[in-house]
Amino acid sequence: MAVGHRIGVRRTLLYISSGGRRVLAVCHAPPEGARSGAGVLLCGPIGVEYYARHKTLVRLGDMFARAGAHCLRFDYTGCGDSEGTYESMSLSSWLGDIAAVAAELSSRAACGSVSICGVRLGAALAAKYGAEAGPVDRLAMWDPVVNGRRHVDELSRAHERWLRGSFARASASDREVQGLGLPTSEAFREELRGIDLLGLPRAPAREVLVLGSQSCEDRRRLVEHLGNMAPTEGHLLAGGSLALAAMRRVVGWILR
Amino acid sequence: MDSQVEGYVESVFACGGAGALAGILCRPERPAAAGRPAIVFVNAGNAPRTGPGRIYVRLSRSFAALGFACVRFDLSGIGDSPERRDGRPFRVYAPEETRRVMDELGQRLGVEEFVLFGICAGADISFDTACADPRVAGLVLVNGAFVDGEAFADLYHRAERRTMRRYYRKRLLSPRAWGRLLTLRSKLWRHLGRRLRSLFDPDAAPDPCRKHGEPSRDRQKRWRVLARREVPALLMFSEGSVFRDIYRSEVAQALERMYPEDRLRVVVQKATDHTFTLLSAQEKMAAEVSGWLERFAEAGGAP
DSSP states (O other): OOOEETTEEEEEEEEETTTTTTEEEEEOOOOOOOOSSOEEEEEEEOOOHHHHHHHHHHHHHHHHHHHTTTTEOOOOOOSSSSOOOGGGOOOOHHHHHHHHHHHHHHHHHHHEEEEEETTHHHHHHHHHHHHHHHOOEEEEEEEEOHHHHHHHHHHHHHHHHHHTTTTOOOOHOOOOOOOOOOOOOHHHHHHHHHOOOGGOOOSSSSSEEEESSSSOHHHHHHHHHTTTOOOOOEEOOSSOOOOHHHHHHHHHHHHH | OOOOOOSSEEEEEEEEEEEOOEEEEEEEEEETTTOOOOOEEEOOOOOOTOOGGGGGHHHHHHHHHOOEEEEEEOTSTTTSSSSSHHHHHHHHHHHHHHHHHHHHHHHHHHHOOOEEEEEEEEHHHHHHHHHHHHTEEEEEEHHHHHOOOHHHHHHHHHHHHHHHHHHHHHHHHHEEEEEHTTTOOOHHHHHHHHHHHHHGGGGSOOOOOOOOOOOOOHHHHHHHHHHHHTTEEEEEETTOOHHHHHIIIHHHHHHHHSSSSSGGEEEEEEOOTTTSHHHHHHHHHHHHHHHHHHHHHHTSSSS
């Protein structure tokens, strides 16, 4: 069902079946006559990062569509408007979500393989999907989470900072499930801790772009590691409007 | 509360043609009992329709399981709804768009009455909408400011200081808080620094001429409209919200004087931050609102 137009781009909300549950996706369709036949999937971050980057992902979807590509965003199982709860989250269900949405995108855009832009944890999941299932044409990784253990620690510290000075008092059950800000099971947190992109055995895509807004040793090593398997570019973003600069670079690179 | 709730069905909800609003309709699995109002969730500030920490998703699913049709949607420029390009101010178009959602729901489900649910800015938009539309039969207003634009900045700073005083009074006996203070890691140092800077900045000083303790005349008039219509209102504040202090100093006295006693319920939820981040806080809120809605439905509009 179409929900709006923005400069010729039509956004449509739709449900896609994944592992017996429905995930909510948003399709950014290109204006009539501007279709390039490309399909781009956006994989977003989780928790507080989901809220912080939501608007950016919506704009990115519009930019891809204006440039002629079909673009799909979605909420992982147990997140956003998708079905499920934190108990239904698992890495395999989320990789299944990516596969289901990629299949839908490829039939909508009538393209053989899709490209993916992943942000933070979304970039790590997209890389795992590309390396394990694929095929992915181009993969743009924006501030990717390289090491899951460090990411879990970061989210947990951000959650503690958020609650400090706020009157909120976490009960024992809150502490058990909500250490990352969003509710998660210990089993799932352990799966997240196990993510290590430096151990990817295969190239996640035909070509890879890694964008970072801060200099980071992990990312430098990631570019090196992926570069051994596929053509990989690494860029450090600098200057004023990082988000806009990153969006332009990602759209230009994927649709070039 | 995040465990799987049964008894609801969700579908995509779009409202209007060009510039349509995006939303999700969450209905009871079995047909809702006749005469039950539908619940409309209004964006909490800039947070998309899922609400901060996904609270609108959890609440709408549990209210639908109780027999209430719910819709959570994005106002223009928030979440998935496109920005407007007519340059109209948010506080003008947001209530109009909320009414458009009510029109659409009325047509689709045959519902004639609505309960509006809003957190923070969503509470203020819900209030504005209710004043303009008699189909609003109930209000759940969580951490609303209920103060008009010009006075807001000044009031906010005063209320923030009161909130901080309450917070540090509570922490007086906490060894951890003292530890943080003595090792300069406490947020109190940052607040004190800000306060010190404001002493030397005449623009930062609050307006001493403003009379406190009364909402503006226009606000009073609009609360009176709702009081005359006897619209049941549940006002919730979290202990950690600055808006609780604004309510106490600016709104409470006048409102509680003019509003029918059996139509107004004011609840302060302890140990809770402004956005109900923790699941336990969301559960408490859900229990309070569910009870209120059930009483609302049983009494045919008066909980």
